[in-house]
Amino acid sequence: MIVHQDKSTPVVAVNILYDVGAKDEHPEKTGFAHLFEHLMFGGSVNIPSYDTPIQNAGGENNAFTNNDFTNYYLTIPLKNIETAFWLESDRMLDLAFSPKSLDVQRNVVIEEFRQRYLNQPYGDIWLQLRPHAYKKHPYRWSTIGKDISHIANATMEDVRAFYKKFYHPHNAILSIVGNVTEKEVRLLCDKWFNPIKKGEKYFRNIPKEPVQRKKRVLEIERDVPFDMICKAYHMCARMDNDYYATDLLSDVLSGGSSSRLYNRLVKEKQLFSELDAYITGDIDEGLFVFSGKLMHGVTMEVAENAIQQEIDAIKKKKIPENEFKKVTNKVEASVEFSNISILNRALKLGISELLGDIELINTEAQKYKSVTAAEVRELANKILVEDNCSVMYYKAAETHKNK
Amino acid sequence: MMVNRKQQPELKKIESIDILEPETGRLDNGIPVYLFNAGDVGVTRLDFIFEAGSQFQTQPLVASYTNKMLTEGTLSYSSFDIARKLDYYGAYINNTTSKDTAVVSLTALNKHLKYVLPVLNEIINHPKFPENELKIHTQKDKQGFIDDCCKVNEVAVMNFNRQLFGSKHPYGTLVRAEDFDNQQVGRLSAFHNERYTAKHCKIIASGKMSKDILSQLNYFFGYTKKSCEDTNTRISGKIIPGQQKQFIEMPSSVQSAIRIGKISVNKAHKDYMKLYILNMVFGGYFGSRLMKNIREDKGYTYGIYSILLSFQKSAAFIIASEVGSDVCCKAIDEIYKELRILNSEMISTKELELVKKYMTGTLVRNFDGPFQMADRFKSVIEYGIDYKKFYSEFLHVINTVTPEDLMVISKMHLNPDTMQELVAGKK
Numbered sequence: 145m146i147v148h149q150d151k152s153t154p155v156v157a158v159n160i161l162y163d164v165g166a167k168d169e170h171p172e173k174t175g176f177a178h179l180f181e182h183l184m185f186g187g188s189v190n191i192p193s194y195d196t197p198i199q200n201a202g203g204e205n206n207a208f209t210n211n212d213f214t215n216y217y218l219t220i221p222l223k224n225i226e227t228a229f230w231l232e233s234d235r236m237l238d239l240a241f242s243p244k245s246l247d248v249q250r251n252v253v254i255e256e257f258r259q260r261y262l263n264q265p266y267g268d269i270w271l272q273l274r275p276h277a278y279k280k281h282p283y284r285w286s287t288i289g290k291d292i293s294h295i296a297n298a299t300m301e302d303v304r305a306f307y308k309k310f311y312h313p314h315n316a317i318l319s320i321v322g323n324v325t326e327k328e329v330r331l332l333c334d335k336w337f338n339p340i341k342k343g344e345k346y347f348r349n350i351p352k353e354p355v356q357r358k359k360r361v362l363e364i365e366r367d368v369p370f371d372m373i374c375k376a377y378h379m380c381a382r383m384d385n386d387y388y389a390t391d392l393l394s395d396v397l398s399g400g401s402s403s404r405l406y407n408r409l410v411k412e413k414q415l416f417s418e419l420d421a422y423i424t425g426d427i428d429e430g431l432f433v434f435s436g437k438l439m440h441g442v443t444m445e446v447a448e449n450a451i452q453q454e455i456d457a458i459k460k461k462k463i464p465e466n467e468f469k470k471v472t473n474k475v476e477a478s479v480e481f482s483n484i485s486i487l488n489r490a491l492k493l494g495i496s497e498l499l500g501d502i503e504l505i506n507t508e509a510q511k512y513k514s515v516t517a518a519e520v521r522e523l524a525n526k527i528l529v530e531d532n533c534s535v536m537y538y539k540a541a542e543t544h545k546n547k
Numbered sequence: 548m549m550v551n552r553k554q555q556p557e558l559k560k561i562e563s564i565d566i567l568e569p570e571t572g573r574l575d576n577g578i579p580v581y582l583f584n585a586g587d588v589g590v591t592r593l594d595f596i597f598e599a600g601s602q603f604q605t606q607p608l609v610a611s612y613t614n615k616m617l618t619e620g621t622l623s624y625s626s627f628d629i630a631r632k633l634d635y636y637g638a639y640i641n642n643t644t645s646k647d648t649a650v651v652s653l654t655a656l657n658k659h660l661k662y663v664l665p666v667l668n669e670i671i672n673h674p675k676f677p678e679n680e681l682k683i684h685t686q687k688d689k690q691g692f693i694d695d696c697c698k699v700n701e702v703a704v705m706n707f708n709r710q711l712f713g714s715k716h717p718y719g720t721l722v723r724a725e726d727f728d729n730q731q732v733g734r735l736s737a738f739h740n741e742r743y744t745a746k747h748c749k750i751i752a753s754g755k756m757s758k759d760i761l762s763q764l765n766y767f768f769g770y771t772k773k774s775c776e777d778t779n780t781r782i783s784g785k786i787i788p789g790q791q792k793q794f795i796e797m798p799s800s801v802q803s804a805i806r807i808g809k810i811s812v813n814k815a816h817k818d819y820m821k822l823y824i825l826n827m828v829f830g831g832y833f834g835s836r837l838m839k840n841i842r843e844d845k846g847y848t849y850g851i852y853s854i855l856l857s858f859q860k861s862a863a864f865i866i867a868s869e870v871g872s873d874v875c876c877k878a879i880d881e882i883y884k885e886l887r888i889l890n891s892e893m894i895s896t897k898e899l900e901l902v903k904k905y906m907t908g909t910l911v912r913n914f915d916g917p918f919q920m921a922d923r924f925k926s927v928i929e930y931g932i933d934y935k936k937f938y939s940e941f942l943h944v945i946n947t948v949t950p951e952d953l954m955v956i957s958k959m960h961l962n963p964d965t966m967q968e969l970v971a972g973k974k
């Protein structure tokens with residue numbers, strides 16, 4: 145339980161993070177953490193509907209699932225904060241597990257799969273890139289699941305087992321931001337959450353991704369208008385000392401419209417209509433990704449070489465002081481902007497605690513500031529090497545090109 | 548202590564909302580400035596609102612490219628200089644163009660404001676619209692547009708506007724790929740000259756600002772040209788709604804996008820608030836009838852909603868969803884069924900109470916902090932509406948509206964037989 149008092153707001157943000165993500169799924173039952181997120185709104189043991197009482201209290205809620213964790217969040221007028229405790233504690237106590245809810249939410253998730261991944265041009269990029277870059281680690285599947293049949297075949301038995309294993313106090317982090325004191329929150333916790341049986345702490349045993357020793361190439365063809373290229377390099381884990389420098393490396397390359405990739409490859413050379421470099425920022429070892437859509441008439445080879453030139457440049461040449469200062473300034477401002485929303489602060493507190501360092505929310509900006517330009521360059525030399533790269537050529541089908 | 552988990556903790560009614568009145572001022576050239584000075588974050592946001600939306604353009608995309616190209620080269624700075632300066636101070640400029648307005652929004656840390664205001668001045672008052680920059684942007688945007696034309700949802704959005712407002716009215720403009728090639732520097736600069744003047748401008752400043760913000764603004768923007776003769780004659784077409792039903796076939800899609808809706812009333816209309824509440828019941832929130840039926844009962848879709856879109860000169864009521872192609876017809880039937888129920892059966896007090904409480908809570912959230920208040924203010928100012936009065940009255944209407952009132956509104960504004968319909972995808 146974490147409380148941050150903000151006296152300026154009439155609203156309170158309540159965030160519950162469960163330490164379970166898609167990486168905790170069985171390889172033959174993927175997409176479960178996310179399906180389960182949907183079922184958490186299907187009524188709990190004492191309360192038939194989650195949404196109605198929260199709407200009655202003037203609150204708003206939602207949730208998201210990623211590969212590392214599942215997060216439930218709400219904002220509610222401070223006066224009605226107790227409703228949040230009542231609802232959240234009941235669905236931590238036990239769910240209703242109605243067969244109808246499972247039936248409907250399976251369909252809803254299948255439609256979500258279609259809407260987001262199948263029915264959008266380039267929508268399946270991550271479904272392809274993950275298993276290309278990861279061979280052992282469960283990051284090799286997306287939160288929506290490897291295969292839609294895993295969702296279609298989910299049984300009530302699977303669902304109950306999943307709940308029992310992951311949804312209990314031992315696996316949850318509650319964070320609250322608003323005009324409340326720790327004492328007030330403690331009283332509410334004692335009343336609503338303390339009576340819930342703790343459950344057994346889950347210890348994950350996730351296979352480490354073996355070091356990649358050779359460049360991997362994947363070529364696929366889709367019915368899209370333009371070619372696309374993705375290059376993914378393995379990078380460090382979230383709590384590694386190199387994390388901040390890696391993030392800054394992506395910013396030098398691609399943060400903002402004065403960045404290198406945008407100016408040289410999108411604007412000067414006009415090879416890409418869009419081009420980004422970013423990190424996934426996962427808790428375990430993540431990916432440093434380049435992804436770009438090619439301008440019509442540009443070949444994959446030319447596009448890839450152009451990215452390579454920028455990689456070589458950052459590896460060989462010192463990053464000018466002014467350019468580096470720009471990047472760190474920008475990060476400092478972004479951190480400040482992201483702290484405006486109480487909901488964001490509540491989420492950050494939850495994640496900091498999950499990572500095992502609650503102080504992170506306060507020290508984050510300083511950690512970025514203490515990185516040097518030389519360290520960023522060193523990291524480029526360590527990560528952005530050919531043997532560590534999984535490249536995907538995502539080609540527009542000829543039939544589409546001729547249209 | 549045993550708690551009763553079956554019983555919801557007692558709810559407190561929300562009687563009033565703290566609505567901060569902005570301080571107002573005027574620059575030397577008459578530009579009105581509205582200041583929302585509150586909060587405790589060291590960030591300032593400046594919104595420059597110009598009456599320069601797409602309704603004022605004579606050719607497609609001129610309004611949005613005029614706005615977008617402001618940051619791509621000025622009298623003293625190149626596009627790269629501007630980007631570098633803004634990035635160096637961690638400031639953001641957001642350009643958004645809607646049917647009615649063009650907004651240039653700057654967000655910066657207070658301590659950096661004085662360094663970025665001169666850049667903003669260049670952008671707003673001295674843009675040069677370099678030819679090569681325009682070419683780069685239109686060509687890459689054209690590719691984005693071609694991508695969008697493969698998305699059922701985007702295709703539905705574009706074509707439904709045309710269907711609702713017709714080809715004669717600027718709100719019904721349908722953009723085509725070749726419009727990107729046809730952009731000309733001269734037109735953009737003429738549009739800027741005509742519409743980005745003091746006469747067409749308002750400034751909203753929000754955040755925790757220093758006392759001299761008004762004089763800082765006056766120093767940079769108090770000299771902006773007052774007005775310019777409107778030389779460009781705009782399309783002054785009438786709204787003539789198009790066909791009742793439209794089907795755009797996209798054979799490779801696995802989902803179809805549905806739009807059902809009609810021309811409606813805007814924020815200045817006496818029925819707006821009640822219709823807004825009725826829309827909330829019907830499809831405006833997660834617990835709405837459309838969501839309950841089509842997602843939570845039938846599982847046809849990941850999401851469905853209805854919305855009341857208000858524009859200066861018109862409005863639209865639109866129901867939108869992406870559904871599995873195999874259940875598209877069934878989903879459409881269910882939507883009409885829900886419309887008929889709304890038109891024939893009184894809303895229960897219980898359902899209305901729920902919506903009222905939800906909406907009151909939403910209002911509280913929507914007035915949380917200076918940036919939120921500035922957004923609310925921005926959303927009504929173009930209608931000449933007094934914002935405090937509008938939202939106080941809104942709260943009052945929410946608290947007092949009856950099922951009978953809403954039945955009258957439903958029959959008048961949401962008659963299923965008057966709806967237009969579009970499907971993009973497969974049926």
